[in-house]
Amino acid sequence: MRYILQKAAFYVVALWAALTLNFFIPRWMPGNPVDILISKLSAKGPVSPATRRAIELLLGADTNEPLWRQYLDYLGNLFHGDLGVSVTYFPASVTQIIGQTLPWTVGLIGIATVISFLVGILLGQLAGWKRGSWLDSVIPVTTMFQSVPYFWLALILLYLFASVLPVFPLNGGYDVYGTQPGPTADFVGSVLYYGTLPALTIVISSIGGWMLGMRNMMVSTLSEDYILTAEAKGLHPRRVRTVYAARNAVLPSVSGFAISLGFVVAGSIVTEQVFSYPGIGSALLTAVQGNDYALMQGIFLVITVSVLGANLLVDLLYAIIDPRTRARV
Incomplete structure (x- = not known):
C-alpha cells in the first residue's frame, strides 16, 4: 500500500506541473485567438467592441484579468470538465x-x-x-x-x-x-x-x-x-x-x-x-x-x-x- 501511495503522490504532482505548463506555454506563444476569430467574423461585417468582449469571455482570454486569475479560472473550469471553445472549429467545444x-x-x-x-x-x-x-x-x-x-x-x-x-x-x-x-x-x-x-x-x-x-x-x-x-x-x-x-x-x-x-x-x-x-x-x-x-x-x-x-x-x-x-x- 505504501508503494502505491508513493507512486500516486508522485504522479499527482507531475500532473499538476504538466497542467501548469499546459496553461502558460500557449499564452507565451505569439498571436491571439481572439484576433483570429474576429478576423474570421469581420469577413461578414464589422465587429463591435461588445462582440469582441463577449468573444474574450467565451474563449477565456480576458485581457482585463491578471494572469494568475486566469490560471485559477482555468483550473476551476478543468475541474468541472469545461475545456473551453475551439477557435478553429467554432462554435464547437x-x-x-x-x-x-x-x-x-x-x-x-x-x-x-x-x-x-x-x-x-x-x-x-x-x-x-x-x-x-x-x-x-x-x-x-x-x-x-x-x-x-x-x-x-x-x-x-x-x-x-x-x-x-x-x-x-x-x-x-x-x-x-x-x-x-x-x-x-x-x-x-x-x-x-x-x-x-x-x-x-x-x-x-x-x-x-x-x-x-x-x-x-x-x-x-x-x-x-x-x-x-x-x-x-x-x-x-x-x-x-x-x-x-x-x-x-x-x-x-x-x-x-x-x-x-x-x-x-x-x-x-x-x-x-x-x-x-x-x-x-x-x-x-x-x-x-x-x-x-x-x-x-x-x-x-x-x-x-x-x-x-x-x-x-x-x-x-x-x-x-x-x-x-x-x-x-
Whole structure:
C-alpha cells in the first residue's frame, strides 16, 4: 500500500506541473485567438467592441484579468470538465472535438502499438533462445525499417498498395459514401479496411526495436546462474524459456512500452497527415496552425493524462512482475 501511495503522490504532482505548463506555454506563444476569430467574423461585417468582449469571455482570454486569475479560472473550469471553445472549429467545444477524434487515434495507433509490442516480444524471445537461427538474422532487416523516416515508409506503402496495387484506399477513416457511422457491421468493416494500411505501417516501423531489445535481454538472461540451475533440474525447455528467462528479460521492454503507449496520442500526427486519417493528431496540427489555445490545451491534457496514466499502470505492473522493486521502496 505504501508503494502505491508513493507512486500516486508522485504522479499527482507531475500532473499538476504538466497542467501548469499546459496553461502558460500557449499564452507565451505569439498571436491571439481572439484576433483570429474576429478576423474570421469581420469577413461578414464589422465587429463591435461588445462582440469582441463577449468573444474574450467565451474563449477565456480576458485581457482585463491578471494572469494568475486566469490560471485559477482555468483550473476551476478543468475541474468541472469545461475545456473551453475551439477557435478553429467554432462554435464547437473542445470536448466535442476531442470526443470525435480521440477514438480514431486510440483505435488505430493504440491497437497497432500493442500488436507490434506483443509480436516483437514473442519473436525476440524466440530469436534470443535460438541464437543463430533464421529468425535471428531477420532482426537487422526489421531494425532497418525502424531507422527509415516514418513518413517515407508510409508514402512507399501508399504508392505500392493503394496506387500501383489498389488493395487499400488512399486516405480517410471509412467509406463516407457507402456507410454511415454507427455500431453496424458495414461501418466497422469499413473502419478496419481503411485502417489496415496505416496500422501495418506502424507495426513494420516499430516491431524491430522490440525484437532487438528482447533478443539482447534474452541472451544476457540465459547466462545467469538461475537459468543454469533450472536447466540442471531437468525442467522443460519451454518452462525455462518463458517462466525463468523471458519473465526477467521482458522487464526493460515493459518500461519502454509504457512510454510508447502513453505517446500514442502525440505520435499520431505524422500518421494521420500522411493517410488523411480523422484523428486527434490532425486536430492538434490544425490547432497549432490557428493558435487555438483552448484546443491545444485540451489535446495536451489528453496527452499528459495518457502518458502519466500509462506509466502509473506499468509501474504497478512492474511491481507485480518483479517484487524486488516494491521491496526497495
